[in-house]
Amino acid sequence: MQSENRLFDDLVKLMNGAAGTVAGVGREAQAGARERAREWIGGLDFVSREEFEVVKAMAVAAREEADALRARLDALEARHQNDSSTAA
Numbered sequence: 780m781q782s783e784n785r786l787f788d789d790l791v792k793l794m795n796g797a798a799g800t801v802a803g804v805g806r807e808a809q810a811g812a813r814e815r816a817r818e819w820i821g822g823l824d825f826v827s828r829e830e831f832e833v834v835k836a837m838a839v840a841a842r843e844e845a846d847a848l849r850a851r852l853d854a855l856e857a858r859h860q861n862d863s864s865t866a867a
Contacts, residue, residue, distance in 0.1 A: 826834075
């Protein structure tokens, strides 16, 4: 009876060790795959989210400035046409 318990205990220890080893190999494989993906993506011309947001804000500001300048130009052209009409 004592030998059966010891055999069972040894079998449990062996299975626990194997499970730990498999889990460790899985973690290492996942970390390696993540690192390779970072290297691959880093080699491409992707921008970070922060860089994208900065450029997006710059584009919005430039659009607003262009719209304001367009409105100013339209007002000046309208005034110039009114001045030309009244002078004639």
